[in-house]
Structure formats: structure tokens, C-alpha cells
Amino acid sequence: MQALYAQLLVGLINGSFYALLSLGLAVIFGMLNIINFAHGALYMMGAFVAYFLLNLGGINYWFALLLAPIIVGIFGMILERTMLKFLTGLDHLYGLLLTFGIALIVQGVFQNYFGSSGLPYAIPDQLRGGMNLGFMFLPIYRGWVVVFSLVVCLATWYLIEKTQLGAYLRAATENPTLVRAFGINVPRMITLTYGLGVGLAALAGVLSAPINQVRPLMGADLIIVVFAVVVIGGMGSIMGSIITGFALGVIEGLTKYFYPEASNTVVFVLMVLVLLVKPTGLTGRAA
Amino acid sequence: MTTLTDDTLRASPRAMRDEMIAFAVMALLLAAVPFTGVYPFFVMQALCFALLACAFNLLIGYGGLLSFGHAMFLGTAGYCSAHALKVWGLPPELGILVGVAAAFALSIVTGYISIRRQGIYFSMITLALSQLLYFIYLQAPFTHGEDGIQGIPQGHMFGVLDLSKPTVLYYVVLAGFLAGFLLIFRIINSPFGEVLKSIRENEQRAISLGYRTDQYKFLAFVLSGTLAGFAGSLKVFVAQNASLTDVHWSMSGEVVLMTLVGGLGTIFGPVVGAFVIIAMQQYLASFGQWVTVIQGSIFVICVLTFRRGVIGEIAHYFRRSL
Numbered sequence: 109m110q111a112l113y114a115q116l117l118v119g120l121i122n123g124s125f126y127a128l129l130s131l132g133l134a135v136i137f138g139m140l141n142i143i144n145f146a147h148g149a150l151y152m153m154g155a156f157v158a159y160f161l162l163n164l165g166g167i168n169y170w171f172a173l174l175l176a177p178i179i180v181g182i183f184g185m186i187l188e189r190t191m192l193k194f195l196t197g198l199d200h201l202y203g204l205l206l207t208f209g210i211a212l213i214v215q216g217v218f219q220n221y222f223g224s225s226g227l228p229y230a231i232p233d234q235l236r237g238g239m240n241l242g243f244m245f246l247p248i249y250r251g252w253v254v255v256f257s258l259v260v261c262l263a264t265w266y267l268i269e270k271t272q273l274g275a276y277l278r279a280a281t282e283n284p285t286l287v288r289a290f291g292i293n294v295p296r297m298i299t300l301t302y303g304l305g306v307g308l309a310a311l312a313g314v315l316s317a318p319i320n321q322v323r324p325l326m327g328a329d330l331i332i333v334v335f336a337v338v339v340i341g342g343m344g345s346i347m348g349s350i351i352t353g354f355a356l357g358v359i360e361g362l363t364k365y366f367y368p369e370a371s372n373t374v375v376f377v378l379m380v381l382v383l384l385v386k387p388t389g390l391t392g393r394a395a
Numbered sequence: 396m397t398t399l400t401d402d403t404l405r406a407s408p409r410a411m412r413d414e415m416i417a418f419a420v421m422a423l424l425l426a427a428v429p430f431t432g433v434y435p436f437f438v439m440q441a442l443c444f445a446l447l448a449c450a451f452n453l454l455i456g457y458g459g460l461l462s463f464g465h466a467m468f469l470g471t472a473g474y475c476s477a478h479a480l481k482v483w484g485l486p487p488e489l490g491i492l493v494g495v496a497a498a499f500a501l502s503i504v505t506g507y508i509s510i511r512r513q514g515i516y517f518s519m520i521t522l523a524l525s526q527l528l529y530f531i532y533l534q535a536p537f538t539h540g541e542d543g544i545q546g547i548p549q550g551h552m553f554g555v556l557d558l559s560k561p562t563v564l565y566y567v568v569l570a571g572f573l574a575g576f577l578l579i580f581r582i583i584n585s586p587f588g589e590v591l592k593s594i595r596e597n598e599q600r601a602i603s604l605g606y607r608t609d610q611y612k613f614l615a616f617v618l619s620g621t622l623a624g625f626a627g628s629l630k631v632f633v634a635q636n637a638s639l640t641d642v643h644w645s646m647s648g649e650v651v652l653m654t655l656v657g658g659l660g661t662i663f664g665p666v667v668g669a670f671v672i673i674a675m676q677q678y679l680a681s682f683g684q685w686v687t688v689i690q691g692s693i694f695v696i697c698v699l700t701f702r703r704g705v706i707g708e709i710a711h712y713f714r715r716s717l
Contacts, residue, residue, distance in 0.1 A: 143518070194699060201515070202698050204463075204518055205651065205694055208691075208694060209691045209695040209698065210691065210695060212688070212694065213688050214691075215687065216684050216685065328644075332522055333523075336519070339512070339516055339523065369534060373527050373530045373531065376526060379523055380508055380527075383509075384511075
């Protein structure tokens with residue numbers, strides 16, 4: 109049973125990353141009509157920024173948790189202003205191709221300087237050790253990742269669904285021209301939205317740094333799984349992305365326990381099943 | 396929404412004549428390669444990728460469907476041909492047949508699944524399906540995992556053509572490429588191809604005119620996947636191995652890049668693109684990972700400033716269809 113709980117926890121952690129990444133993809137897709145293929149590379153950048161902050165600037169994990177998403181978010185906003193902006197009105201596919209190119213550039217540069225092996229990032233002192241829950245031993249850092257990710261996901265949901273700013277955002281997703289006519293600076297909102305989505309990816313990167321090592325290709329395979337998560341859940345609803353992300357992580361964890369050979373493929377197999385049964389994805393709306 | 400290609404110039408008798416002339420020039424140039432001292436291995440490799448890119452282009456350029464998983468057909472056909480040649484000891488022509496049949500079967504299954512969603516979702520689904528196959532091949536015993544299938548015998552095609560001789564192999568690969576290319580050319584100019592283009596331009600309208608667009612898209616997917624598999628089977632004879640690289644997502648990305656550089660929805664673009672990208676990899680091999688950075692930069696530059704691609708720009712300048 110110990111092993112089962114341990115795999116469930118690993119599943120929840122992976123689920124946190126799926127949720128944070130697919131949430132960002134959904135928010136970006138809503139505003140920019142672009143599937144951000146660079147999401148995995150920017151997740152990796154988040155982890156690397158945390159690594160640099162610690163090893164070059166002596167800035168600890170807690171500040172990195174705040175600074176890395178901001179730094180990567182600004183990098184993302186520069187990308188949006190200098191490149192993505194020019195794709196407005198073109199076929200969706202060009203957005204995918206452009207961001208794929210950006211991902212190759214970012215990953216290639218990091219691979220050149222850091223190879224393919226992992227760099228260690230120590231767990232912060234305050235989150236070391238573990239707790240005995242009676243039925244299992246819980247490493248505190250892992251528990252923290254799950255709880256903190258959940259809080260960030262729900263805060264993002266609240267921001268978009270319940271606040272004034274979120275209302276503008278949802279309105280601009282539906283009809284940007286009309287929202288602009290009301291005097292709201294829609295291009296700036298688009299830039300900020302991209303920054304927000306990218307920041308969420310970077311945050312996931314910082315969270316994963318102490319668990320998975322910091323590697324240039326850490327986001328490359330992850331992003332493909334996240335795409336499958338997005339196909340399963342659909343990008344129509346924020347809460348849908350969060351729930352699907354966590355649920356698939358848990359299912360993956362269970363598979364690792366019951367049938368480890370399929371743990372790499374279970375998400376893709378589920379995607380196939382969902383497409384066969386309900387082609388529009390679980391949360392409905394057709395794209 | 397702006398479409399991917401402009402082919403207002405197509406379908407006139409003059410366009411057809413231009414394309415036939417261009418095809419004859421290309422075939423003659425390629426047939427002359429063994430007499431020029433150009434490294435034949437390089438050209439053969441480029442021809443395999445050119446066929447793959449042409450097959451991919453059939454789907455994106457004429458069907459408007461961006462597959463991000465075409466490596467799965469290349470790799471599947473490669474593995475199956477390699478296994479048939481090495482383990483079963485089949486002759487080359489049957490080895491190719493096994494690979495193409497496998498790609499055909501795979502494209503029926505994956506096409507049935509991925510055609511259910513459009514646009515961007517279609518791309519993500521094909522990418523996910525090819526990653527699923529990657530993991531299956533990583534674990535399956537017959538692919539030998541990380542090592543791949545090595546030392547594949549080339550054999551005698553139809554019992555007479557000794558494929559271990561570079562010149563003979565070159566002409567066999569060239570014949571395979573030209574046959575595949577002509578088939579794609581024929582498909583594009585057929586009534587089926589015209590319906591496909593109308594679906595790309597305006598699917599709702601095609602539906603209202605009574606076309607079952609899903610069936611057309613499915614057939615295009617199967618044709619594209621099977622031809623991509625043919626490229627994979629030919630490649631086995633050139634490289635004499637089949638490995639995980641051929642099923643990896645980065646391979647799917649390279650195919651997209653070749654077609655984009657040459658020109659989406661142009662007939663000769665994917666061929667030019669394949670030669671450009673393979674030549675670039677050849678010359679820049681010593682730069683290690685910088686090749687990835689350069690490829691990424693080409694993607695960015697092409698999408699931002701050069702969306703028609705090499706052949707697309709030429710065709711646009713001369714107002715011809717190529």
C-alpha cells in the first residue's frame with residue numbers, strides 16, 4: 109500500500125504541472141488564438157532562472173518562486189511584442205509553427221551550454237524532511253508542490269472568472285473589436301495575457317526544479333503530454349483544465365503502480381478513447 | 396482568415412505545361428547525379444526526405460491539415476521493412492511492401508482518430524499519437540529499443556538489381572521517389588484533389604454542396620501516411636538501419652520545416668526544402684546543438700517574413716504555378 113500512496117503522490121505532482129501548463133495554454137489560446145508550443149521551453153527556463161538566481165545571485169527558492177515567473181513572463185511579453193503580434197489574422201497553424209521554432213531556439217541554446225544532463229537544485233531548508241501520516245510517509249516538499257499549485261490554479265480561476273479584469277479578458281476573447289471600442293487597450297491585454305500564461309509555466313518550472321533535475325529538455329516531452337491533456341479536457345473552461353490536469357496526473361500515478369509498462373502512454377491512450385467517445389473533449393465546446 | 400497558399404493560377408492548361416516542364420528538368424537533373432561526382436548517399440537521403448515532405452504537403456498544402464506526427468509513418472514503415480528484410484529474410488521488393496502496408500494500416504487507425512478534430516487540435520492529436528508510438532517502439536522487443544535495427548541486408552531487387560552497388564541503389568531510390576512524386580502530382584490534379592482544396596478553402600461550403608468532407612480528409616490522410624511510409628521503407632536501404640530518431644517528434648518537426656522552407660502547397664517546394672535542410676544538416680554537423688538553434692531560427696524567419704517559401708516566392712514572382 110505504501111508504494112500505491114507514493115505513486116499517487118507522484119501522480120498528483122505531475123498533475124499539478126499538467127494543470128498549471130494546460131491552464132496557461134488555455135488562457136493564451138483564448139486571447140491570442142495561438143497554441144503556444146514554446147510552453148515547455150519556457151517551463152524549462154523557469155527552472156533555469158531559479159537555478160541561476162540561487163547559484164549566481166545567491167537568491168533563495170522563495171524569491172525565485174516570485175522572480176522567475178516575472179523574468180520569464182517579461183521574456184514572453186517581449187516575444188509577443190516582437191513576433192507573435194504579427195500573426196494576427198493569419199491561419200492558426202502559423203502560431204504553432206512560430207512558437208515551435210522559438211522552442212527549438214531556446215532549447216538548443218540551453219543544450220549547448222548545459223548538455224543534456226541534469227543540474228541539481230536543493231530543496232529549501234524550510235521544506236525538507238517529511239511527515240508520517242500514519243498510512244504513508246509524506247515528504248514535505250512534495251506536499252507543498254501539490255497544495256501550492258492548487259492554490260495558484262484556483263487563484264487564476266478566480267482572477268479570470270470573478271474579477272473586473274477577468275471580465276474584460278473574457279469579453280476580449282469573445283469580441284476584441286467591440287471591447288476596443290469601449291476604450292480598453294486590447295493589445296496590451298493580449299501582451300499581459302501571454303505574460304501571465306508564460307509566468308504560470310515558469311512557476312511550474314521552479315516548483316519542479318528540486319524534484320526533477322534542471323535539464324534543457326525537461327519541457328520538451330512534457331509539452332506533448334500537456335497537449336494530450338488539452339485535447340482531453342478542451343480549452344473552453346479554466347476549471348476544466350485544472351480538473352483534467354490533476355485527474356490525469358492521478359490516473360498516470362495509478363498506472364505506474366498497477367501496470368508500470370503503460371505509465372508513459374496512458375495519457376495518450378486516454379486521449380484516443382475520449383476522441384472515440386466524445387470527439388469535442390470532456391468540457392464540450394467544439395473548436 | 397487568410398489561407399495557407401494562393402493557387403488562383405492553378406488548373407489552367409498553361410500551368411499544367413509549366414509543371415510538366417519543371418518535372419522533366421528535375422528528373423533529368425536527378426538522373427545525372429551519379430555522373431557529377433556529388434556524394435550519392437547525400438542525394439539518396441535527401442530524396443527519401445523529399446518524398447516524405449511531399450506526402451506531408453499533400454495533407455497541409457491541399458487539405459489544410461497540419462500533421463505534427465508524420466514521423467510515425469516514416470518510422471513504422473522503416474521498422475517493419477527492416478524487420479522483414481533482416482529477420483524474415485524477405486527480398487527488397489517484399490520488404491518495401493511490408494513497410495508500406497504497415498504505414499497504410501497505421502494511417503487508417505490514426506486517421507480515423509485524428510480527423511475527428513480540426514485545425515490546431517488535429518495537430519496536437521497527431522503529435523500525441525506519434526509520441527504514443529514512440530514509447531511503444533521504445534519498449535517493443537523487435538525494435539531493439541535504443542540500439543535500433545542495425546546492419547540491414549540490401550539484397551537484390553526483383554532478383555537482379557544488386558542494391559549494395561551505390562549506383563544501382565541510387566537509381567532504384569530515384570525511381571521510387573519519382574513514382575511517389577508523380578502519384579502525388581496526379582492526386583493533386585484529380586477531381587479528388589480539387590474537392591480537397593475546396594475543403595481547405597471553405598469546409599462549410601463544401602459540406603453544403605453535398606461533399607462528405609470527413610471522408611475526403613480521411614482519404615487524404617491515408618494517402619499521405621502511406622506515401623510517407625513508402626519514403627520510410629526506401630530510407631531503410633539507404634541508411635541500412637532503423638532507429639528511434641525516425642519516430643521522434645523532432646523528425647516530425649523537420650518535415651514541417653522542409654515543407655515550410657520550400658513552400659506550403661507548392662508541388663516542387665517540399666523537394667527543394669528537403670534538399671536545403673539535409674544539406675544544412677550535412678554542412679553544419681560539426682556545430683552540434685547549434686543546428687537546432689538554426690532550424691528554430693529558420694522556422695521563425697519563414698513564418699514572419701517568408702511564408703510562401705522558396706518555390707512559392709518564385710512562382711508568385713513569375714505568376715506561374717509550380
